[in-house]
Amino acid sequence: MTSTDATAAGPRRAGVWNLPNVLTMIRIALVPFFVWFLVADAPGLHSGAGPWRWAAVAAFAVAIYTDKLDGDIARSRNLVTDFGKIADPIADKLLIGSALVMLSLLGELPWWATLVILVREWGITALRFFVIRYGVIPASRGGKLKTVVQTAAIFLYLLPLGAFAPWLVWVAFAVMMAALAITVWTGVEYVIEALRLRAKGRQAGTAKGQEP
Structure with missing residues (x-):
């Protein structure tokens, strides 16, 4: 096939x-290592502040950076794939979810905060699949802000702040409360958008069925 033929055939799809x-x-792959680092630093699941805790912080930071990097590369080089669309949010939820659960197991984060975020995250994911036949719910600016604030809150919680400046623990708590507020707010937004999308889809289906 010549280059002209390839051009005429359209752009080549990116491989997996x-x-x-x-x-x-x-x-x-970093998620189990991240969890192991936290457990290794906290025998008996009591909060620790040793070298393994810093290894967990580093693993979380690297994982978060890859999240930004893979998105930037995929968009700039036209390497967006169906696999990436599915795997990327799953990777994010695994990382964020494991961090929240571990922080709660270590007694550093209230379980109710972890449950609110996890129920919202997986609930909205299920909702997206439920209404996908009517259309795709796009990511909102609030959703992106939620991710940034959640990540910042978790990162602050992972840092052994109490060993250096106990008052910084309250800063981490304040950021986490902000993350929770944005999480709930954007969750409600997505539910409203899903209901609108479903209503429009049903109306379109009814109108199509009434066409002669």
Whole structure:
């Protein structure tokens, strides 16, 4: 096939094995190491502040950076794939979810905060699949802000702040409360958007059925 033929055939679809997807898989692979680092630093699941805790902080930071990097590369090099669309949010939820659960197990974060975030995250994911036949719920600015604030809150909680400046623990708590507020707010927004999308889809289906 000549270059002219290739151009006429349209752009070649990106394969699964590309750099953004590899970065996503690395992020998923980092999750068990991240969890192990936290457990290794906290025998008996009591909060620790040793070298393994710092290893967990580093693993979380690297994983978060790969999240930004894979998205930037995929968009700039036209390497967006169906696999990436599915795997990327799963990787994010695994990382955030494992961090929240571990912080609660260590007694550093109230379980109710973890449950609110997890129920919202997985609930909205299920909602997206439920209404996908009517259309796709796009990511909102609030949703992106939620991710940033959640990440910042978790990162602050992971840092052994109490060993250096106990008052910074309250800063971490304040950021987490902000993350919770945005999480709930954006969750309600997505539910409203899903209901609108479903209503429009049903109206369109009814109108189509009434056409002669």
